[in-house]
């Protein structure tokens with residue numbers, strides 16, 4: 386039986402994906418994050434990785450640990466050559482706070498020098514660096530003082546950010562403050578499957594608010610330098626549209642609207658209206674209206690992978706589940722290929738009225754039998770949004786190479802390059818050529 390989908394669906398049999406168009410100067414790139422690729426981290430994640438869940442299973446799929454990951458810390462020159470070979474002009478990476486400031490107030494100049502060297506090597510290869518200051522990981526000292534649970538701790542993140550900015554700003558013009566505050570919050574404080582493994586909606590609201598305030602404080606600090614206007618500072622926001630399983634069930638719609646508020650709209654409101662609120666059934670509302678997010682974005686980084694389909698349940702312990710229709714083609718992650726999601730997400734962040742950069746989009750596809758289609762269809766959706774007026778400046782594919790995919794360990798293969806984790810050999814995947822072809826077509 387053909388299921389009627391309640392959400393926007395395009396007829397891909399009628400769409401010609403090569404009718405795409407991208408403006409001159411569009412930034413094509415690839416993205417990674419420090420903990421996922423560098424190796425030898427000593428942070429909240431490395432500590433978390435050794436542990437077990439309440440049911441006795443390891444917290445990380447297969448009991449994997451990040452350990453040396455892609456050894457990117459030592460192999461960055463080789464990896465920059467791989468980036469260049471793709472034909473892209475941007476590399477988005479993150480700096481590892483725990484390496485730069487292993488103890489509170491004690492900065493390691495050699496770690497900062499490392500990132501300067503990375504920037505120099507990128508420049509020499511003609512690739513623009515885009516730096517993320519916080520990508521899920523905290524130094525242990527910061528984690529142990531409650532990290533972003535306490536508003537007073539934000540100053541440590543501002544101090545670190547200022548230090549990195551001062552050290553790298555002669556090479557870096559585009560800065561992402563915080564990667565996906567809602568993912569950090571929901572996984573660490575609501576689902577409890579990422580560090581610090583708490584399940585406390587009230588605290589989740591507090592953390593989310595503090596991350597947004599942290600963004601604003603970092604924005605203000607970096608932009609207040611004498612040459613602040615020369616730098617673009619933005620946040621990276623993951624948007625996941627939530628769609629009901631049963632369009633005739635009001636409870637499915639209701640749960641979608643709650644999840645959308647917490648995961649998507651809360652942060653968007655903060656930047657669009659200056660107000661933040663967070664509410665889940667059974668908790669007090671966390672409201673934050675004093676500090677305004679208005680005017681604290683030079684751009685918004687948008688990460689989108691797919692949508693979620695919500696089936697409500699009359700069960701107070703688990704009031705919903707994610708469940709997809711049989712005709713939805715899945716990625717290796719727990720969500721399907723649904724290119725309309727990126728289009729719908731762009732339409733939402735567009736209302737903030739700042740330029741958009743797609744800071745992440747990509748597919749986990751071990752068999753490499755869907756990557757090509759994913760790339761051409763999602764880029765079709767991005768191009769369509771641009772044609773309809775969205776101000777999108779760039780697109781960074783996630784990820785340059787296979788890496789440590791958080792609680793999914795090494796099982797998920799997001800890389801344009803396959804990595805053999807015993808030999809560290811990188812090999813271009815067939816499906817990735819679709820990205821290279823599109824990049825070549827729209828680069829002068």
Ligand code: GAL
Pocket residue numbers: 418421564565568623688745783790791799
């Ligand atoms: C994002 C995250 C990345 C990467 C990606 C693929 O949420 O920022 O670090 O893991 O998802 O799942």
